[in-house]
């Protein structure tokens with residue numbers, strides 16, 4: 001299974017539309033990949049809070065339209081990163097879109113853990129309420145976004161829902177890059193799953209982005225890591241490695257939910 005992570009820049013020198021066109025042409029260049037991934041809120045910039053209202057769209061809006069055509073042309077599954085979604089009731093969400101090789105919307109995920117504590121996304125957006133997985137031919141992918149990476153219980157929930165690969169689009173700041181790498185590896189090791197974490201490059205709203213998109217295997221080994229600038233990481237994954245790792249070192253079978261989290265069993 002070949003995956004390409006497109007670490008596109010978040011610099012404010014482009015409009016959302018020109019970013020969409022540029023991202024679409026990069027997706028088209030990935031013909032031959034099975035799965036292509038874009039980062040969090042790349043049409044807007046993850047920290048461009050002042051643009052959220054103006055750039056909000058529906059899951060079937062301009063980002064989907066442009067990226068669906070690109071996915072179809074390239075014949076790939078496309079995790080199109082996330083958009084600012086406006087629900088019909090007016091609430092904004094940080095919503096990921098997964099598009100099939102035929103251009104259909106195969107899944108959406110509203111970011112559950114909102115970043116910013118008492119400002120930014122945390123106060124401007126609603127919190128997602130549902131876990132999301134999408135079954136690809138080789139593996140089921142579990143969806144999470146950026147700050148979600150700090151919440152291991154979400155990833156365990158995705159494993160219980162069948163995930164063997166987590167896709168994590170992000171707009172992670174450079175000043176916390178150490179956490180990004182550590183957390184991506186931790187989520188892979190503890191869940192014996194692949195992690196494809198795709199960040200943004202450049203600087204947006206004065207927040208320097210970490211870049212350093214990373215692919216980690218189910219044993220926690222880093223298969224590929226980008227630098228800080230725009231870059232495309234292409235990696236071959238062995239889908240069978242998920243089950244093989246879980247069989248050879250079956251820690252997930254030793255969970256004691258009845259003791260440590262009885263509420264989860266209700």
Ligand SMILES: NC(=O)CC(=O)C(=O)O
Nearest residue numbers: 115146147171172173176
């Ligand atoms: N931007 C995010 O969603 C998360 C983040 O920056 C972090 O450090 O966590």
